[in-house]
Every structure is written in C-alpha cells, then in structure tokens.
Amino acid sequence: MTIERPWLAQYPAGVPAEIEVDEFQSIPAVLEQSIRQYGDRPAFTNMGKALTYAEIDELSRQFAGYLLGELKLKKGDRVAIMMPNCLQYPIATFGVLRAGLTVVNVNPMYTARELKHQLVDSGASVILVLDNFARTVQDVVAQTEVRQVITTGLGDLLGFPKGAIVNFVLRHVKKMVPEYAIAGAVRFRDTLRLGAKHPLPPITITHEDIAFLQYTGGTTGVAKGAMLTHRNLVANMQQASAWVGGAVEPGEEAIVTALPLYHIFALTANGLVFMKFGAKNILITNPRDMPGFVKELKRERFTAITGVNTLFNGLLNTPGFDEVDFSSLHTTLGGGMAVQRAVAERWKKVTGVTLVEAYGLTETSPAACINPMNLAEYNGSIGLPVPSTECCVKDEGGNVLPMGEVGELCVRGPQVMKGYWNRPEDTAAAIDADGWLHTGDMAKMDEQGFFYIVDRKKDMILVSGFNVYPNEIEDVIAMMPGVLEVAAVGVPDERSGEAVKVVIVKKDPALTAEQVKAHARENLTGYKQPRHVEFRDELPKTNVGKILRRALRDDAA
Structure with missing residues (x-):
C-alpha cells in the first residue's frame, strides 16, 4: 500500500527524501570512521574528565x-x-x-x-x-x-x-x-x-545482527525487549544526521547529555548521531540535582541539548539558569513526552533558541518525526516524518484516515525494530503484515504533512462518551503562572463514566483549586474541565522524567 507523502514538500533545503542505509554495515563502522576523523577530539566528558x-x-x-x-x-x-x-x-x-x-x-x-x-x-x-x-x-x-x-x-x-x-x-x-x-x-x-x-x-x-535489546513497556505492563538491529540504528543515525546536518558543524559540536544513555532517546540522538559528527558528549550523571546541573552548564560551552519537557521546565525554574551562556547554543531537541507550549515559549525567551519537538519510540530506534530545525517558533506539532519514513493515521479497522481525522499513528521505515525478543504474539500485534508499526498514540496529520499527537490511546479520558485528551488539559493548566507541573487523568464517575482530575505541583504556594477551576472554565468546554484538583509536592515519574499518569490513575482508583 502506497500513501501520499505531503511532508516531502516541507523538508528544509538539503534534507533528502531517502537516506543511504547501506553506507555503513554496523554501528562500529560508524564509530571507526569518527575515530579516524576526530581521534584527538574529546568524545565524552564527565565531572571534568x-x-x-x-x-x-x-x-x-x-x-x-x-x-x-x-x-x-x-x-x-x-x-x-x-x-x-x-x-x-x-x-x-x-x-x-x-x-x-x-x-x-x-x-x-x-x-x-x-x-x-x-x-x-x-x-x-x-x-x-x-x-x-x-x-x-x-x-x-x-x-x-x-x-x-x-x-x-x-x-x-x-x-x-x-x-x-x-x-x-x-x-x-x-x-x-x-x-x-x-x-x-x-x-x-x-x-x-x-x-x-x-x-x-x-x-x-551484519545489518541483521541485534545491537541492542532495549526494554520497553515497563510502565504499561511487563517490560519487553525490542530487538534493535545494527540496520535499525544505522538507519536512524543516517536519518537524524541528514535532518540536523545543516545546523551542525562536524568536529565543533558539544552536546549536553542529561537524559540517561541507557534510554533510547539519548542513546541514539546524543551517543550515536553526535558521535558521527565528532561531537563532545557532556555527560550529566545526576540531572535531578538541578543546581549542580546548572553549575555544570555554566562551566561548559555547549551547542546542543536534548531533553524531555520536565527537564526543560526544571532548568527554567532553577535559580541561575538564566545566567548560563547560551551564545553557542543552536539546537534544543525535545522528545520522550509532549512538550508543553508554556515551557517551549519560556525556553525560547530565556535561551533565544527554539525548542524543536521530535517524536519517537523505543521500537523506532527512536526517531520517526522531527520538526524542521529552522523552525522559528514552537508549533505544537511532533514534526514531519524523517527521510525514508512513512507515517499514517489508521482507524480501528486498519483503514488509513484522511488528513485532519484522529486515529492511531502508524510508522513504517528501516528504523522499525525487528520485533520483541521471544514474543512473536506481541510482535504480530505491534507490526502488521504490511510492516506498519502501530504506536498506540492517537494523532492527526494536517495538509502540509505535519503530525500532531492528540494522546496515548491508553491515557484517553472518556467523559459521557466524549474523548478528552490529557495533553490538552495539561497544556491549559500549565499556562497558569502558579503551576510548576501538572498531570491530567480520568477517574471513575457515577454520572459521566469518567471525570477529569488534575494533579498539580505548585510554583505559587497560594494557588487554590478554585483558581484552577476558574482558569479551566475560561479555556475549556464543560466536559473537559477538571472536576477534581489535587496538589502534591511531586509527581510520579519514569527514570527519564516522563510523568506516570498510570500511577496517578491507580492512586485515584
């Protein structure tokens, strides 16, 4: 089945529609090229060494x-x-x-x-x-x-x-x-x-040898090992480096690696793609120590940084971050969870650099979509499918939906995993006969080929038969100056089946539940407004800082 690819017309100059997967047989082949080209350059630095x-x-x-x-x-x-x-x-x-x-x-x-x-x-x-x-x-x-x-x-x-x-x-x-x-x-x-x-x-x-068994799904059930082959990772390195290549200067880059390298986002984006460019990876061992992290940023000249929304938000709310020298910074890439507009706009204001949102999964090695690197402002989209990648939106019956309609985002390309280790049934459920990976994310595509995540299928809240997407609620509540972090979940409700609950970490200790509800009334239609507001000192998170809505749902239940 061939699909329309309107996104190709939006590709920045110099980004090819297809990449050359066969240029390198393996990850070591790429590493060895970097060693030949950049032998005396710093590759990884940690705690000053x-x-x-x-x-x-x-x-x-x-x-x-x-x-x-x-x-x-x-x-x-x-x-x-x-x-x-x-x-x-x-x-x-x-x-x-x-x-x-x-x-x-x-x-x-x-x-x-x-x-x-x-x-x-x-x-x-x-x-x-x-x-x-x-x-x-x-x-x-x-x-x-x-x-x-x-x-x-x-x-x-x-x-x-x-x-x-x-x-x-x-x-x-x-x-x-x-x-x-x-x-x-x-x-x-x-x-x-x-x-x-x-x-x-x-x-x-060879291309088909398994490079990584990357475990995923621990937050939704038993963790499964995604078999990522050398071909998968080399393809994603080629795709991502073609995408960001115009913004980087090989041999001159220094990227801040605060997300753990054992997580697929930092592993590929920082550890592999920027290794190909001969960059220095500045390894942050404990990014949860925000004051220590900011001190490190003041010590090092850096040109790029990757992170998740909670990491950027944490930095913006750490004293001294606005005194960091951002004069060399040209690339900020956000992924792993939805980037909130309030955080992206504040990041641009403080650093002068657009927070470019990307989208991927462990199963796609991970990059599937990235916004153009020359994006002037945050646009709320996860971007365009990267070279050699097709994306579409399907309904429950597996039919491709027209643009603008919401359905499950599906991805096909050389970066899609071989399957789950020793789990043929799970593999068959995730990758259909035509090679489409079903992501479990609800999305839509606009006429230019930009994709927008509406929410995780599992996180969707059903209020009186209406779909409510937590991302939208969280974006609205995060606009309030008194809110540091917010998560929205569905809780059982006798009248409507489910009702919206927001759990908030305050920035302003004086913030009240009534103020939150009043703000929601101004910005959200009736069924989307939070019926319950809870304040906590912190939100439950995964190892990379992704908010665990499931844990909040379990608490409510």
Whole structure:
C-alpha cells in the first residue's frame, strides 16, 4: 500500500527524501570512521574528565578483548549494562558492539523484581554495574544466567586524586553505596587490563545482527525487549544526521547529555548521531540535582541539548539558569513526552533558541518525526516524518484516515525494530503484515504533512462518551503562572463514566483549586474541565522524567 507523502514538500533545503542505509554495515563502522576523523577530539566528558575518540577506541577495544578473550563470549551473547551517564558507559557499550555482542540496557533504578525479569528474559551472561546499584544485582544474580558480574565506582576513570575522592565521598560521606558482596565479581579497570592482552579479532557484523535489546513497556505492563538491529540504528543515525546536518558543524559540536544513555532517546540522538559528527558528549550523571546541573552548564560551552519537557521546565525554574551562556547554543531537541507550549515559549525567551519537538519510540530506534530545525517558533506539532519514513493515521479497522481525522499513528521505515525478543504474539500485534508499526498514540496529520499527537490511546479520558485528551488539559493548566507541573487523568464517575482530575505541583504556594477551576472554565468546554484538583509536592515519574499518569490513575482508583 502506497500513501501520499505531503511532508516531502516541507523538508528544509538539503534534507533528502531517502537516506543511504547501506553506507555503513554496523554501528562500529560508524564509530571507526569518527575515530579516524576526530581521534584527538574529546568524545565524552564527565565531572571534568574528558576522553578523546582515540582513547574511546583503545579502551573499548580492551573491553571487547576481555569479553571475547577472557570470558570467551560468542557472537550474539547478551551483556547487560546497569549505570547512569559516566565514562564507563560508552567504553562498555562500544566494546560490546565491537565484539559482535548485544547490549542489554538496564535502568539502574530498577527494583530486584524488575532487574530479575530483564536478566532472565534477555538471557544476559554478563552484567556491568555501578557500585551504587550492585546490591540489587547481588540479590538476584543467582536466579539468572549471568556468569560474570563486573563492578565499577563512579570515580574509577576520573584519574587520581579526583576519582578516589569521588568514590570516598559517595561511599562514606553521602552513604550512596549500599554494602554488597558478589562472589567472583571483577572490577571494570581490571577487565581493561586483562582485555589489553587480547587484540580485537576481525568480526563480521551484519545489518541483521541485534545491537541492542532495549526494554520497553515497563510502565504499561511487563517490560519487553525490542530487538534493535545494527540496520535499525544505522538507519536512524543516517536519518537524524541528514535532518540536523545543516545546523551542525562536524568536529565543533558539544552536546549536553542529561537524559540517561541507557534510554533510547539519548542513546541514539546524543551517543550515536553526535558521535558521527565528532561531537563532545557532556555527560550529566545526576540531572535531578538541578543546581549542580546548572553549575555544570555554566562551566561548559555547549551547542546542543536534548531533553524531555520536565527537564526543560526544571532548568527554567532553577535559580541561575538564566545566567548560563547560551551564545553557542543552536539546537534544543525535545522528545520522550509532549512538550508543553508554556515551557517551549519560556525556553525560547530565556535561551533565544527554539525548542524543536521530535517524536519517537523505543521500537523506532527512536526517531520517526522531527520538526524542521529552522523552525522559528514552537508549533505544537511532533514534526514531519524523517527521510525514508512513512507515517499514517489508521482507524480501528486498519483503514488509513484522511488528513485532519484522529486515529492511531502508524510508522513504517528501516528504523522499525525487528520485533520483541521471544514474543512473536506481541510482535504480530505491534507490526502488521504490511510492516506498519502501530504506536498506540492517537494523532492527526494536517495538509502540509505535519503530525500532531492528540494522546496515548491508553491515557484517553472518556467523559459521557466524549474523548478528552490529557495533553490538552495539561497544556491549559500549565499556562497558569502558579503551576510548576501538572498531570491530567480520568477517574471513575457515577454520572459521566469518567471525570477529569488534575494533579498539580505548585510554583505559587497560594494557588487554590478554585483558581484552577476558574482558569479551566475560561479555556475549556464543560466536559473537559477538571472536576477534581489535587496538589502534591511531586509527581510520579519514569527514570527519564516522563510523568506516570498510570500511577496517578491507580492512586485515584
């Protein structure tokens, strides 16, 4: 089935309709090109310590040498990595990929139950974990197929004396490293020393080999491993780099990486696409420490930053952020959740740079749509399908709907995952016979080919038979100066089936429920107005700062 592609007419100059997927066979092939071109340039920096592309080359080869030469892992074996943004992450990830193995990214905040599920489901035989989270590994490792645990401290690669001080403070002053004992565990630095004895053998990696098992759906049910192949990731790197290429200067970029690299958005956009441009990735280990984050931004010259709405909102509300030097900043990319107009407009006012919204999923590696990089103002859209990508809106019967009508957003392109690991039924439910991935997001397309997310299918509120989309309610309430954060959910109601409830974190302590309802009456039709208003000190969020509406619904129920 062919579909109209009105978005091609809106592509910025120089962006091709199709990308060349076959230019690179694998992620290591792209990395090796960057090493040749930008060897002496800083690749990753964290807590004041930088590693060049040449150093990443050497260290990742050593880690690959350890996995193949010492542990005797075979092609396709899975290696779990459980850590926040630190220098060990890119070394380990590129080492695993160069060895022809598969990375299993693990959220370090996982509970023992969640970790066990992921390790058992993926069949990982090795796990690399930061000391702070090793207690969780200790609790479950005997119930998994993991045969080697590798541990590391946050300061281990920061050099002397800084690294020793960081490790001492975390363990003994801040008490952030619970005691643990894992029989046979090896230190990461020792794996590099041992791996240096084993030169990296020539390894054939094909497009169809699985690069990442990227777990998703943990907020909606049991987490499933999306099989992202080298082709999927290379395609998305080619698509995104073609899209943003006109705005960047290869070899001169520095991107702020505050979202965790174990999350698909930062992994591809920052860790891979900007690696292709020879950029420096400024790794922020704990972006929740907003004052510390702002201090870091004052220290570093940066040209690009990615984030989610709550991250940008948090920065804008942190004292000192407006004193940061934004003179080099040219790209701000928002994704992972809807960007709110109030936040986007304030970002533009403070930084002088438009907050460009993008859209993607773990299952699409992740970029599917991005707004033009030369966008003058926030437009409320998720943008246009990226090169070599088709998008359409379908009804419940699988029919493509005309422009302007709301239905489920479907995506087709080379970045769409191979499927879910060991879950053929789930794969068949997500990807139809024509190769369309059904996203579960309700959307519409305008006549120019811009797509607009109306809401998650599951989050939609049904009031007396009318569809109410939480994003719209949240946008309206977020316009109030006294509101810091807001989430809208449906709660059971005897008369209307469901009623709208808003949960708010106040910026102004004097804000009242009546003021919120009065503002809603002015801006929303009757059935969309919140019947219930609750104030909280904070909203429940995922590891990347996405607001968990499900948790709020469960609380209400």
